[in-house]
Amino acid sequence: MKHTGKFNLPDLAKSLSVAALVVSTLIFTTSVSAAEKLEKDSLKFGFIKLTDMAPLAVALEKGFFEEEGLSVQLEAQANWKVLLDRVIGGELDGAHMLAPLPLGTAIGYGTKADIVSAFTLTLNGDAITVSNAVWKQMKPQIPMEGGKPAHPIKADTLKPVLEKFKADGKPFNMAMTFPVGTHNLKLRYWLAAGGINPGFYEPPQDTSGQINAEAMLSVTPPPQMPATMDSGTIVGYCVGEPWNQQAVFKGIGVPVISDYELMKNSSEKIFGVTKEFADKNPNTHVAVIKALIRASLWLDAEGNKNRNEGVEMLSQKQYVGADYAVIANSMNGTFEYEKGDKRDLPDFNVFARHNGSYPYYSDAVWYLTQMRRWGMINEEKPDSWYLDIAKKVYRPEVFMTAAKALVAEGKAKASDFPAESESGFKPVSSDFIDGIAFDGTKPNDYLSKFAIGLKGKQKVASGKIVD
Secondary structure, three states: OOOOOOOOHHHHHHHHHHHHHHHHHHHHHHHHHHHHHOOOOEEEEEEOOOHHHHHHHHHHHOOHHHHOOOEEEEEEOOOHHHHHHHHHHOOOOEEEEEOOHHHHHHHOOOOOOOEEEEEEEEEEOEEEEEEHHHHHHHHHHOOEEOOEEOOOOOHHHHHHHHHHHHHOOOOOEEEEOOOOOHHHHHHHHHHHHOOOOOOEEEOOOEEEEEEOOOOEEEEOOHHHHHHHHHOOOOOEEEEEOOHHHHHHHHOOEEEEEEHHHHEOOOEEEEEEEEHHHHHHOHHHHHHHHHHHHHHHHHHHHHHHOOHHHHHHHHOOOOOOOOOHHHHHHHHOOEEEOOOOOEEEOOOOEEOOHHHOOOOOHHHHHHHHHHHHHOOOOOOOOOHHHHHHHHHHHEOHHHHHHHHHHHHHOOOOOHHHOOOOOOOOOOOOEOOEOOOOOEOOOOHHHHHOOOOOOOOOOOEEEOOEEEO
């Protein structure tokens, strides 16, 4: 091909240099402008090695934090107690947290602190796993469909196993991740729905939660659960991924129910900061939420088309560090129960769908009802108290500020978010394994419907339930 024009290389180089200078100046000016609005632009966030920390990893790896003018460091923590203490102490600016954790600190259960959340990191994402030996004893009680166990599996199939343990003089030990945590409260819900008493708390005298318990629940950090069960110390656990699928891959246990089957689309993890941080750094807080919203939208985009890339990120040692195949098993919309029994579960991990990122007051109220049910809240409270605590912790107004900014910038659509008229309360739902309907505006009425658990004026005193 013949070129008729002539290039003057010195002039071309000069022109390119000027153009590059103009572009870099524009970028620098934009960055300075954004930085001037931020009260703090260098941040450190904590997380536990679970797949539901994904929005944090994605926001960092895809540059969403950086585009908001933020320099973010993510740091894995040993357990939820260490993570909480470091957020309260200011060593961490914020963290991946169990949804009820800031509710516990708000009422002073265990640790008193003011933590707020303007963002739900994920819905669902947990399962309950039992050892192979326990599964073998449960299976005869489980109805079969097409040669496979019918799901969801209820805890009443576990009762004969507990009776045998009791007859042999052995405790039935199960693990969860933290007392004021989703895994504790969901495991308790499943057991109680099957007629098994998971035990009561009597704070501050008793924080074991094992008063009158038929199944003995205690704390084990998530990554340690498979090995702890394999050693025989526990016979089952409730935890987030990838530690249920890890039991399947290692051949040491069987997940019997996912939390999506237990209670559809429950909030699981939130992003939390101290109230002091939120008050001192409102613009920074909104910038963080903007980046996390974008990450969640990316994770759920177009039928989960980005999930494989997300799994690759999470499999890195600095994040979850489990094998790609183990993490992908649930992140890609399937879930394996008994070895080889893989089923479609498209909403096992939800990040943005169903307004999943929005911090609903009703989610907070549900967790508070369960804390009341098992004695962590050991006195009757009026319905208004539950809403007051929910509003003290959950900050939907911050979320909506971030959402509106993203819409204005063309980075999201208005349809990605709840309407302006959103009340913060989900519709009444009976999508629970026991079919009991939950109305977030009537917590005491809800509590009155349970056969096992505190209600009305009941409390735990001297190891007994009294009216």
